[in-house]
Amino acid sequence: MNVFSDQLSGLTALLSKPKNIVIVPHKDPDGDAIGSCLAWYNVLSSGGHKPKVISPNDVPVSLQWMKGAKEIIDFNLFKEIAIEVIHKADMFLFLDFNNISRIGDLADEILPCTAPRVIIDHHPLPDVNLGQILISDTGVSSTCELSYKVMKSINIIPDVHAGECLYTGMMTDTGILNHNSSHPFIYHAVADLLEIGIDKDKIHKKVFHSNSLNRMRLLGHALCNKMEIFADGKVALIVISEQELKNFDYQPGDTEGLVNYPLSIEGVEVSVLMTEREKTLIKISFRSRGKVAVNKYSEMYFSGGGHRNAAGGINKEGLQQAIDLLHLTIQDYILNNDK
Numbered sequence: 001m002n003v004f005s006d007q008l009s010g011l012t013a014l015l016s017k018p019k020n021i022v023i024v025p026h027k028d029p030d031g032d033a034i035g036s037c038l039a040w041y042n043v044l045s046s047g048g049h050k051p052k053v054i055s056p057n058d059v060p061v062s063l064q065w066m067k068g069a070k071e072i073i074d075f076n077l078f079k080e081i082a083i084e085v086i087h088k089a090d091m092f093l094f095l096d097f098n099n100i101s102r103i104g105d106l107a108d109e110i111l112p113c114t115a116p117r118v119i120i121d122h123h124p125l126p127d128v129n130l131g132q133i134l135i136s137d138t139g140v141s142s143t144c145e146l147s148y149k150v151m152k153s154i155n156i157i158p159d160v161h162a163g164e165c166l167y168t169g170m171m172t173d174t175g176i177l178n179h180n181s182s183h184p185f186i187y188h189a190v191a192d193l194l195e196i197g198i199d200k201d202k203i204h205k206k207v208f209h210s211n212s213l214n215r216m217r218l219l220g221h222a223l224c225n226k227m228e229i230f231a232d233g234k235v236a237l238i239v240i241s242e243q244e245l246k247n248f249d250y251q252p253g254d255t256e257g258l259v260n261y262p263l264s265i266e267g268v269e270v271s272v273l274m275t276e277r278e279k280t281l282i283k284i285s286f287r288s289r290g291k292v293a294v295n296k297y298s299e300m301y302f303s304g305g306g307h308r309n310a311a312g313g314i315n316k317e318g319l320q321q322a323i324d325l326l327h328l329t330i331q332d333y334i335l336n337n338d339k
Helices: 001-013 030-044 079-087 106-109 145-151 160-173 184-194 201-210 212-223 242-247 258-262 294-301 319-337
Strands: 020-024 052-053 091-095 117-121 133-136 228-230 235-240 270-278 281-288 305-307 308-313
Touching: 001 145, 001 258, 020 030, 020 079, 030 052, 030 091, 030 145, 030 160, 052 079, 079 106, 079 212, 079 258, 145 160, 145 184, 145 258, 160 184, 160 201, 160 228, 212 228, 212 235, 212 242, 212 258, 228 258, 235 281, 235 319, 242 270, 242 308, 258 281, 281 294, 294 305, 294 319, 308 319
Parallel strands: 020 052, 020 091, 091 117, 117 133, 235 270
Antiparallel strands: 228 235, 270 281, 281 308, 305 308
C-alpha cells in the first residue's frame, strides 16, 4: 500500500478522534457494497466512532444477517432521518462506487456538506474530485478486499463480525472466486479471515443457499424460458420484463448471480442479463470469459463500466431497443476483441 501512503496518513489523521461518520454504498447495493459498509461500520464502532450506514435504497434480504444490517437507514423509506444524520456528519465514507451519480437522489443531500469525504473503491476511472481522500485500486477483486488492505495498513484488526462482512463481499464480487480473483492477496486475506474465526460455511449458506421459493422459480423460468444463445453460440442473453419480476414477487437480490449461469455452457464467452425495472430503465449485467472485456463494451453501448470480466450498464430507451442494440453490436465486438 506504499502507493497510497499519503491517503492512508490522511485517513489515519481523520480517524484519530471519535467522529460521526456516514457510510454510503451505491444504489441497488450488492454483497461487496453492503459487506464493505458493514465491515467499516463494525470496526469504526469498536474504535469509538459513531458510524451510520445510509443506503440509497433497500438492501437485499440475503445480506441482512450481517451485524449492523438492521441499523442501515434506507434513504428511500426514511429520508428525514437520513438527512438529520447527514447534517451531523463529521466525515463521509463512500464505498464501492466511483461517481456521485451512483447514489441517486442521496447525492443532493450530501454534496452541499463540507465534511471531508473518503472514497475506497475498485472500479476504473474514479472521479478524482469527489473526495479529499481517494483510495482506488482496480487490481483487487472487490472493495472488501481493498478495505481489508487499508485496515491492515492503518493497524485496524477486524473482529469476526467485520471479517464476515469482508468475506461476503470478496465471495459475491468474484462469483465465489470464479472471476477477478487470479492474484495471491485475496487468498491470503481469506486465510487471515479464517484465522480471525469467520464461519465460511455459515456465510455461504446465508448468502448463496437461503433462497425463497419465488426466487428459485424465477431462476428456473429465466434459464428455461428466457435464455437465448446467439452469435455462433458465443453470447447468452436472459431478458426479464418488469411484469415477470412482479409475477415472481421479485425482492432485491433475487437476480443476483443469475448472469453467471450461462457461462457454464460450453462455447459461451459472454453472458448478459437484462432486467426491466421501469418501462424506460433497463438494468444490464455482463459477464465474460478470458479476453473479452465486457467493461469496455458496456462503456461503448450501455453507459456502464466495471471490470474486464464483470460489468454493468443501463439503457433508457426501452427493453426492445436494448435487445436490438446488443444483437447489432456484440458479435463484431467479440471478433475485434479476440484479435
